[in-house]
Amino acid sequence: MELNAKKDVLNALEGAYAAVKGGQIENLHGLSDHIVHSMSIYNDKEITNVAVAIYALAKIFETEKYKKHKKIKEFTKAVLSHMDDAIFALKRNDLEKYSNTLQMLFRDIEGFSKRIRFYIEDVLNFSKIKKSSKLYEHGLSLGQAAEATGVTKWELMPMTGETTTHEKFVEPIVDDEKKINLVRKLFKLK
Amino acid sequence: MAILFDSSTLISLATTCGLTYLPQLQKIYGSDFAITNTVKAETIGKSMETMRFKYEGIRLNNLIGQNVLKLYEEKGHAQKINTLMNSINSSFFAEGKPLKIVHPGEISVLVLGKVANADALAIDERTTRLVIENPEMLRDMLQSKLHTNVKINKDNMAFVSDFCKGMQVIRSAELAFAAWKAGLLGINSKDALEGVLWALKFAGCAISQDEINTYVNKFA
Numbered sequence: 001m002e003l004n005a006k007k008d009v010l011n012a013l014e015g016a017y018a019a020v021k022g023g024q025i026e027n028l029h030g031l032s033d034h035i036v037h038s039m040s041i042y043n044d045k046e047i048t049n050v051a052v053a054i055y056a057l058a059k060i061f062e063t064e065k066y067k068k069h070k071k072i073k074e075f076t077k078a079v080l081s082h083m084d085d086a087i088f089a090l091k092r093n094d095l096e097k098y099s100n101t102l103q104m105l106f107r108d109i110e111g112f113s114k115r116i117r118f119y120i121e122d123v124l125n126f127s128k129i130k131k132s133s134k135l136y137e138h139g140l141s142l143g144q145a146a147e148a149t150g151v152t153k154w155e156l157m158p159m160t161g162e163t164t165t166h167e168k169f170v171e172p173i174v175d176d177e178k179k180i181n182l183v184r185k186l187f188k189l190k
Numbered sequence: 191m192a193i194l195f196d197s198s199t200l201i202s203l204a205t206t207c208g209l210t211y212l213p214q215l216q217k218i219y220g221s222d223f224a225i226t227n228t229v230k231a232e233t234i235g236k237s238m239e240t241m242r243f244k245y246e247g248i249r250l251n252n253l254i255g256q257n258v259l260k261l262y263e264e265k266g267h268a269q270k271i272n273t274l275m276n277s278i279n280s281s282f283f284a285e286g287k288p289l290k291i292v293h294p295g296e297i298s299v300l301v302l303g304k305v306a307n308a309d310a311l312a313i314d315e316r317t318t319r320l321v322i323e324n325p326e327m328l329r330d331m332l333q334s335k336l337h338t339n340v341k342i343n344k345d346n347m348a349f350v351s352d353f354c355k356g357m358q359v360i361r362s363a364e365l366a367f368a369a370w371k372a373g374l375l376g377i378n379s380k381d382a383l384e385g386v387l388w389a390l391k392f393a394g395c396a397i398s399q400d401e402i403n404t405y406v407n408k409f410a
Contacts, residue, residue, distance in 0.1 A: 004285060037336055043290045138335040139328065142198050142315035142394075143232070143293025152236040154243045157201050157314075157394030166316065166396045169331040176401060180367070180409050182358055186193070186309055187218050187368040 008038040028058035056127040192222035194303040197232040198314035202362040204246040206389040211374040226298040316396035
């Protein structure tokens with residue numbers, strides 16, 4: 001992992017650890033968004049996985065009725081343990097251990113969201129689509145953004161359509177009038 | 191002559207009932223509506239893996255069966271696709287790193303479009319369209335979003351711009367406009383045009399609210 005990317009990921013993981021431990025769940029979204037920058041530049045699955053995991057945790061912990069779920073303490077403990085292990089592994093440049101720890105974190109998120117029947121059927125996949133949408137917003141093509149998290153363009157497109165992404169930087173150099181004239185010519189319209 | 195379709199345009203059309211007017215549009219056009227193998231895999235192949243989009247995939251596959259969509263083989267063009275993709279993915283640099291912004295599926299449309307001397311490329315997603323139409327704006331966007339200086343490798347960009355010279359891009363929005371103008375939507379009111387353009391926008395077509403207003407109020 002690149003040095004700058006590693007710094008970003010460590011900051012995000014340490015921030016997320018503190019947020020979960022201190023109950024400042026509102027910080028998780030910002031931390032997840034912050035590393036989209038590194039995701040876009042370094043195109044590294046390990047960075048993407050952190051962003052997805054933190055976003056999924058935000059979705060779970062911010063849902064009011066799950067705060068009182070009988071398994072939430074056990075889940076939180078496991079999450080904190082995995083994050084601590086991931087931070088430790090990354091600091092020691094043990095990328096294999098870091099990667100395995102993130103997979104364990106994913107499994108716990110998946111398991112807990114199934115147990116609580118989260119309102120989004122698959123919170124992890126939903127988080128992947130959200131992060132892909134952010135990558136697209138940051139300038140990656142639809143195909144590249146979809147591949148980064150392993151979702152399909154079918155899943156990604158409606159998510160991008162619901163954002164304001166296409167309100168900026170969409171006007172083509174070929175103006176609308178020329179485009180319409182091309183369409184008129186192609187389809188023999190008056 | 192042909193119009194080459196990217197998966198983004200097919201997906202927008204498929205999720206907004208646009209496949210119903212595609213056969214008639216193709217008849218009016220009179221030449222090929224075409225897709226590449228990678229686009230087929232991204233649309234029909236991927237949709238078959240999930241029940242959520244299976245029906246759309248079957249309908250797209252049916253359009254191939256009816257010859258409304260023709261399959262243009264990528265075989266023999268792999269090197270060109272790789273060269274162009276690598277050039278685009280080595281054109282923009284942030285923090286000293288090349289930004290890998292495009293994917294083989296999108297580039298296959300550009301390369302096969304060039305080979306077929308296509309009249310137009312139908313691309314709904316924003317990044318590939320900006321590579322063709324306005325790479326400077328793409329650089330500005332990357333800079334603005336990544337909050338860092340983005341440099342352009344002029345040699346690579348010159349190769350890409352030369353390759354894309356003369357290419358014309360349309361979106362599902364323009365296809366819907368044509369369908370509306372040709373009376374293929376079944377409802378000829380401006381409201382119907384506005385409705386279909388917004389549906390496409392929500393389906394992921396890169397069109398702004400201002401552009402929709404221009405289409406409805408100026409061109410309709």
